[in-house]
Amino acid sequence: MANASDWQETLDDLDRRRRHTLGMGGHERVAKHHAKGKLDARARLDRLLDKGSFRELGMLAGEDIAADGIVTGSGLINGAPVMVGAEDFTTLAGSIGPSGNAKRYRVAELALRDKIPLVMLLEGAGHRASGERYGRTPTDLLAQAQCSGRVPTVAALLGPSAGHGALVAPVSDFRIMSSQGAIFTAGPPVVKESTGEDITKEDLGGPNVALYSGVVHNLGEDDEAVLDDIRRYLSYFPSSAWSYPEQVAEDIAEDGETAPRPTPELLDIISRDNRRVYNMRSVLDVVFDNTDWFEVQPYFGKAIICALAHLGGHPVAVVANQPNVLAGSIDADAADKAAHFIMVADSFHLPIVFFADNPGMLPGSRSERSGVLRAGARMFAAQTAATTLKLHVTLRKAYGFGSMVMSLLGFDGQEATFAFPGATMGAMSAAALSKASHAEENLAARLREAELTASFRSAGHLGFDELIDPRETRDQLLDALRRGLRARQAAAEPVQRTVILP
The missing domain is CATH 3.90.226.10 (2-enoyl-CoA Hydratase; Chain A, domain 1)
Incomplete structure (x- = not known):
């Protein structure tokens, strides 16, 4: 007969691996991130989603690299299911590795399959510089392009976002950034090497550039404001193109605000x-x-x-x-x-x-x-x-x-x-x-x-x-x-x- 104690060693190993992932880039890097007035990737998801609704996907991907630099899964916004991804800048600058690439593809694939919105929280350095070979693997942008016009897609820029990761934003329906956000094809070091131009990330793709070029739609003062605006934005939309927008319930609306009235x-x-x-x-x-x-x-x-x-x-x-x-x-x-x-x-x-x-x-x-x-x-x-x-x-x-x-x-x-x-x-x-x-x-x-x-x-x-x-x-x-x-x-x-x- 099976004995629960037989599981203990295996479950302890699972718990150890999970705690390593939950630690993200380590205490020092997380503290440094918070000192800039930013939420970390997991705190961002906690703020975005209904309390206690997050269910992680691919937690152990990346082996020794916590979640391979991106936290992905599902949750609820205003009681409705969504798929989410949050780049973790404290882990190798939120760069994209092979497992992270697969996770990004997977959440977009599931968003379309389940006919629910996709929200991506961006702050990353693009593809990771390493000797790892991707081979003929699918890219998340293929899956996201297939979502277009079928499920609402939202991207938030909560820090610098470069290269491949930055492309998630312009192919999304709605793009919003914080005052510390920035988006560019390549960051200042690459620009300096390629063109000789010496420029800061703010002048390259910060709010004063991205908002007025039309690359990004809206601005929130900080992480919390951006995440709250995403919840507001999605409240106007159905879960997918296979459903209609829902009318505000009369018991939720303020007295008389939905009623007919003259407009003198x-x-x-x-x-x-x-x-x-x-x-x-x-x-x-x-x-x-x-x-x-x-x-x-x-x-x-x-x-x-x-x-x-x-x-x-x-x-x-x-x-x-x-x-x-x-x-x-x-x-x-x-x-x-x-x-x-x-x-x-x-x-x-x-x-x-x-x-x-x-x-x-x-x-x-x-x-x-x-x-x-x-x-x-x-x-x-x-x-x-x-x-x-x-x-x-x-x-x-x-x-x-x-x-x-x-x-x-x-x-x-x-x-x-x-x-x-x-x-x-x-x-x-x-x-x-x-x-x-x-x-x-x-x-x-x-x-x-x-x-x-x-x-x-x-x-x-x-x-x-x-x-x-x-x-x-x-x-x-x-x-x-x-x-x-x-x-x-x-x-x-x-x-x-x-x-x-x-």
Whole structure:
């Protein structure tokens, strides 16, 4: 008969190996890491995941190298399962060895197989310099690419990230970094050797570089802020493209915040004079359930706001022109940002609400050199190929291609198109058209008059489903959204993309 004592030696050996792994790079290295104001890899996972939910995978990989420099496994965020990986900088600078490579591939593979999000916490030196040969082994980037558009993917940069490890971020849906984060193809020593340039890691790929180049979307002050924002971001998404976003339960929502209500505040926020700017963020505060909506990529392409919000308790994506930046003109960065955001929202069946108030694409030689038409075409292709619910409101103006990229083009699959009375539209403004055509004063006056009545003429030919009083904005959008959601009478499936992005 078996005796429990027969197991003791084996279990003691297992316990010893586990304790070695849990020690990461050793007490001194871990203490040094903490002294920089950072959490270690395991503490990061504890903060990210619901308390006590982490289950490790590949704990003994790497033999004498604790977890081979990356802690991987599964856990819960807001009660929903996720796959996670956290590079351990205290162990050989979080570098990637053969076993670590296999673990990275495995968590991405399981994320897709189980149809759950994948979150990677990055702080590592890329592939490890050693004599070990990888052979013909799979790379984690293959598995992560297969996740794209099927399960939400998030990458956080919580320290310097270089080489292969850094590539995990740009192929993720959402990228966020801490104030101590940095991302680059190769670190300062390699740059010095290759090009002779002497540069710090902050100047090479810190927040002031990565955020304004668009490589990284959002910034958190420290590890805790970044990890909390990841939890917030994922709360708007379903677990995969095979499911729909979940409505906020009424018992969780604050009293009345999901209910219909008028929006008279918009009359004070939005001037009837098209030349007066205002902050579109104030509009979002009024229209959506509360002011706690989540902005994506606020430091890049500021002429467009991309955000996640709730309307009647339903998660939605928001694409809105920002009149107090470039008067709302859409530049290349704004269009590129919006195109990516629209594709992510569409992939996971988030309805998209467009708020248009722009004079068109940004003109000028500098804008043309930046590829504004290519970027605008990319945004247009993304939005017109989107199969999710699309709701549009023209607040004051939307001219030319600037209206088309904001989903104003007729019969473009919108669930609803609204405009405020007096909204102006057309190929260009009356003032610009008068100058371009060298119009006489009487013709210029007629053009101005036609512009002022354009919304009524357009409504008369069903250019919009309805002209609405600004005070009706939330209720009109909410009714259209609720009606459109009735179309979800079949199981959700991943979006099949049929457009080549410019």
